[in-house]
Amino acid sequence: xxxxxxxxxxKPLYKCGGGIYVSQVFSGANVRITADKAGSPQVxxxxxxxxxxxxxxxxxxxxxxxxxxxVTAVQEFNGDVSPPxxxxxxxxxxxxxxxxxxxxxxxxxxxxxxIPFDRIVNGATxxxxxxxxxKATLPLPGPRVNLWWSPLVKGDEISAxxxxxxxxxxxxxxxxxxxxxKKSLPKPVITPPVYNCSxxxxxxxxVTGALVTVYVDGxxxxxxxxxxATGESAIIPIKPVNPGAVITVDQRFxxxxxxxxxxxxxLKAAKLPAPVITAVAPDYVTVDGILSAELRVVNVTTGKDIxxxxxSGAGTVVNISPSLKLxxxxxxxxxxxxxxxxxxxxxxxxxxxxxxxxxxxKWNDGGMIQGCNNCYNYACDIRTDNFAQPGKGASPPVxxxxxxxxxxxPAAEADGLVPCKxxxxxxxxxxxxxxxxxxxxxxYRQDSDGTWSHKPGCSAARNTDESDHPISNPETCDRGAYxxxxxxxxxxxxxxxxxxxxxxxx
Amino acid sequence: MLVKPxxxxxMLDVFSGMPNPSWAVPVKRIAGILEKIQNxxxxxxISRDKLGYRxxxxxxxxxxxxxxxxxxxxxxxxxxxxSGKTTYSKDTAGIEEDLQKMAREMGYGDVxxxxxxxxx
Numbered sequence: 001x002x003x004x005x006x007x008x009x010x011k012p013l014y015k016c017g018g019g020i021y022v023s024q025v026f027s028g029a030n031v032r033i034t035a036d037k038a039g040s041p042q043v044x045x046x047x048x049x050x051x052x053x054x055x056x057x058x059x060x061x062x063x064x065x066x067x068x069x070x071v072t073a074v075q076e077f078n079g080d081v082s083p084p085x086x087x088x089x090x091x092x093x094x095x096x097x098x099x100x101x102x103x104x105x106x107x108x109x110x111x112x113x114x115i116p117f118d119r120i121v122n123g124a125t126x127x128x129x130x131x132x133x134x135k136a137t138l139p140l141p142g143p144r145v146n147l148w149w150s151p152l153v154k155g156d157e158i159s160a161x162x163x164x165x166x167x168x169x170x171x172x173x174x175x176x177x178x179x180x181x182k183k184s185l186p187k188p189v190i191t192p193p194v195y196n197c198s199x200x201x202x203x204x205x206x207v208t209g210a211l212v213t214v215y216v217d218g219x220x221x222x223x224x225x226x227x228x229a230t231g232e233s234a235i236i237p238i239k240p241v242n243p244g245a246v247i248t249v250d251q252r253f254x255x256x257x258x259x260x261x262x263x264x265x266x267l268k269a270a271k272l273p274a275p276v277i278t279a280v281a282p283d284y285v286t287v288d289g290i291l292s293a294e295l296r297v298v299n300v301t302t303g304k305d306i307x308x309x310x311x312s313g314a315g316t317v318v319n320i321s322p323s324l325k326l327x328x329x330x331x332x333x334x335x336x337x338x339x340x341x342x343x344x345x346x347x348x349x350x351x352x353x354x355x356x357x358x359x360x361x362k363w364n365d366g367g368m369i370q371g372c373n374n375c376y377n378y379a380c381d382i383r384t385d386n387f388a389q390p391g392k393g394a395s396p397p398v399x400x401x402x403x404x405x406x407x408x409x410p411a412a413e414a415d416g417l418v419p420c421k422x423x424x425x426x427x428x429x430x431x432x433x434x435x436x437x438x439x440x441x442x443x444y445r446q447d448s449d450g451t452w453s454h455k456p457g458c459s460a461a462r463n464t465d466e467s468d469h470p471i472s473n474p475e476t477c478d479r480g481a482y483x484x485x486x487x488x489x490x491x492x493x494x495x496x497x498x499x500x501x502x503x504x505x506x
Numbered sequence: 507m508l509v510k511p512x513x514x515x516x517m518l519d520v521f522s523g524m525p526n527p528s529w530a531v532p533v534k535r536i537a538g539i540l541e542k543i544q545n546x547x548x549x550x551x552i553s554r555d556k557l558g559y560r561x562x563x564x565x566x567x568x569x570x571x572x573x574x575x576x577x578x579x580x581x582x583x584x585x586x587x588x589s590g591k592t593t594y595s596k597d598t599a600g601i602e603e604d605l606q607k608m609a610r611e612m613g614y615g616d617v618x619x620x621x622x623x624x625x626x
Contacts, residue, residue: 375522387525403524439620441523442557457522459555466557480557481621482522501525 004029004082005307005319007073010122010141012090015067016165017123018139020046022073022085023056024319026294027199027310028337029075029082033061035089037069045071053200053237053292054312058141064165065089065123080308083321092164099124099169102160109180110154111254112209113228114146117160124162129171131156146230151211151254152177185210185258188249191313193290195269196243197336200292202313203249203261204233210251212236215260217245235291235312240339243268269340275332277349278315282323282494285330287346288314293334300348301328324351326426353427355448356381364460371458372503378455379431379443380417380491386500390415390441393497400441405486408433408441416496417489424490431491432474435484442482444474445491452477515567518609519560519580520621527614533570539601540573546595549583559621562605579605 010021020033033046045061065071066089073085093099105116120126120142128136128147140147140162152158157174191202203212206229214224214236227236229251241247246263275289285297289311297307297318307320311334324330329350335342363378364370372385380388391398391411400411412433413419424430430446444454452471453463464470465477475485514536517528533540554560561580566573576592578585579602584595609618 389523389525401524436620439524439617440521443523455522456555456557457526457560458519459560462555482557 003305003307003321004075004077004080005309006083006321007031007075007085008319009071009073009085009087011087012093012122013065013071013087014090014121014123014164015065015092016125017061017065017089018125019058019060019123019141020071020073021056021058021122021141022050024075024082024309024317025050025052025055025057026075026077026308027052027055027292029077031057031059031073031075033059033071033073035066035069035071037066040066040069043069050075051199052310054235055310055316056312060139067091092167093121097167099162099164099167101170102126102162102172104158104160104172104175106175108152108158108175108177109207109209109253110177111151111211111252112177113149113151113211114209114230115149115152115158116144116146116208118144120145121162121164124164126160126162129159129161132159146208146228148228152209154179180207180253180256183256185251185253185256187259188212188251188261190247190249190261190264191291192264194241194247194264194266195272195290195293195336195340196266197240197269197339198238198266198290198292199240200235200237201247201249201264202233202291203229203236206232206234206251207253208232210253210258212249212251214238214247214249216241216247241266269336272334272336272340272343274344274346275311275334277330277332277346280324280330280349280351282351283320285318285320285332285349287311287316287318287332289316289332289334292336294337296333296335296342298331298333298345299324299328300331301325306330326351326353356429356445358447358449358451358453358461358463360461362461363455368503370460372500373455374457374500375441375443375455376498377500378453378461379445380496380498381429381445381493382496382498384498384500386503388498388500390498392501393499403435403439403441404437405433405435405484408435409486412489415498417491420488420490426492427494428490428492431489433486433489434474434479434482435486436481437484439481441486442479444471512570513568514570514573515565516605516608517563517565518614518617519554519563520558520617522557527609527612527617529612531608533573536564539564539577539604542599542601542604543574543577543584543586543595546584546598549594549596551585551592551594552581552583554578554580559618561602562609564605 005024008023031050035043075082103118122142156177159174186205189204210229216224245266248260251258279286291313295311299306307318329348332346333342376388390400394414398411398414400408432444444452455461466480467478471477513530564577576587582597
């Protein structure tokens with residue numbers, strides 16, 4: 001294997017945070033997290049092997065984060081080291097006076113095994129209270145998190161408070177623990193296939209908080225493992241099961257037990273199917289693969305490995321490095337690192353530019369989309385739903401008035417549009433700025449077929465000029481009152497940032 | 507803009523990139539227009555998908571019961587939207603002219619004059 005995927009740190013990181021959530025992990029890799037601050041020696045925050053069945057992990061760090069320090073995370077496996085992920089630690093949010101109050105999400109059922117929270121400040125230390133008594137103190141990832149808990153007791157009231165350094169939130173509303181109100185629980189469903197080296201299964205049709213019990217080969221007196229249902233769909237960690245074995249699950253609150261799921265037979269991992277690449281971007285690839293298997297992405301053009309992580313099932317994003325160039329092809333493999341040969345390769349998929357199509361249906365809804373996206377939105381092919389204004393996406397904003405080419409051009413450039421005369425590079429597309437001097441600006445865009453289209457204000461997008469002729473050249477077409485031609489720009493949608501101030505059309 | 511329920515908003519639909527001129531008025535300020543739209547002869551819808559002057563839009567953000575959701579006046583045709591359905595009438599009562607006069611009173615005379623001038 002060549003390059004492990006660059007880790008993704010859950011952002012933002014705050015001063016005094018006590019944990020860091022990372023994704024893109026290759027299970028079994030050694031994750032190293034350090035913090036650097038000018039004038040201080042480097043601090044080792046985490047250095048250990050991380051196992052994960054879905055590529056993500058919450059890591060408790062050795063000491064609280066320090067404001068303005070640079071946190072760096074890498075993973076290493078068999079001598080391969082990922083590119084570093086770096087994040088600067090932010091000051092405590094909310095004016096440093098108080099933290100947002102966390103929310104305990106109801107309902108909570110007796111014998112339930114999780115407490116779901118919302119509005120957790122990422123990394124904040126959270127105190128959990130049961131009927132007014134503090135029962136746990138630990139840092140949590142935010143904003144939403146499920147805390148695994150000993151079975152809840154009917155009549156108890158759960159609340160929480162969070163803090164960073166000495167900045168504390170109010171105590172949350174107390175949520176009472178109640179009996180599950182229905183007489184039966186739904187029958188869970190195991191998502192097939194399950195392989196003999198799988199370290200997790202996906203189960204659906206669950207009730208949040210229910211205890212999920214896994215059984216193997218019909219041995220209902222000795223459950224194989226248990227885990228809480230973190231939602232209607234949950235990943236349940238398991239130890240590998242022999243091929244040919246039969247697994248099933250049920251879910252329960254106290255004595256109320258669901259019917260057992262339909263049996264699933266465990267398959268041999270040696271027959272892993274090829275994964276399916278569903279999207280290719282310069283810096284990542286999206287893959288539908290097997291939960292808990294390892295994924296490896298190869299640049300076919302260069303022959304080099306460019307990313308690897310543990311798969312979280314369908315829609316797994318694999319960070320890749322170095323970035324792909326236009327036309328380069330990628331392929332993915334999946335494997336269980338401990339016990340099998342890897343799958344056949346996926347179909348080769350090239351990195352191509354998404355086309356810019358004249359697609360009136362996308363814009364002309366006669367309602368909010370049409371009314372709140374103007375010629376600038378349309379030309380950039382970016383919906384903001386608030387009448388984007390050149391320069392407003394820049395920091396600090398650049399104002400485009402009075403309406404003259406000399407004012408609107410630099411404002412658009414501040415948003416990331418690049419002046420051009422010839423063909424636009426990479427996946428950027430060409431747009432043209434015209435002016436009704438002193439009154440208004442207007443934009444045209446070149447679609448992938450070479451013709452031009454535009455959207456006058458809140459009215460419909462169209463590909464004809466003011467004389468109802470197709471537009472082959474925005475310099476010479478009928479533009480009505482927009483007499484000044486200001487020039488051409490290239491729009492790279494991944495780099496341009498446009499914003500508006502509001503919408504009154506709709 | 508915060509619009510009180512007893513107000514409607516009037517927009518001069520004229521720009522492509524810049525926000526259109528708009529202003530809020532009390533419902534009683536357009537009582538005459540609301541009266542006039544009651545009995546107009548039917549007309550065909552006309553397209554407003556061009557650059558430049560596209561008429562006026564009266565909207566009803568406060569959802570006042572006696573006021574339609576939207577009234578559009580453009581080139582002699584009035585579009586009236588009620589319960590999501592739009593009907594079209596001939597502007598035989600000079601509603602668009604009333605709105606143009608109001609726009610001039612609001613200080614948008616130069617914008618109106620610019621976009622209503624004949625284009626070479």
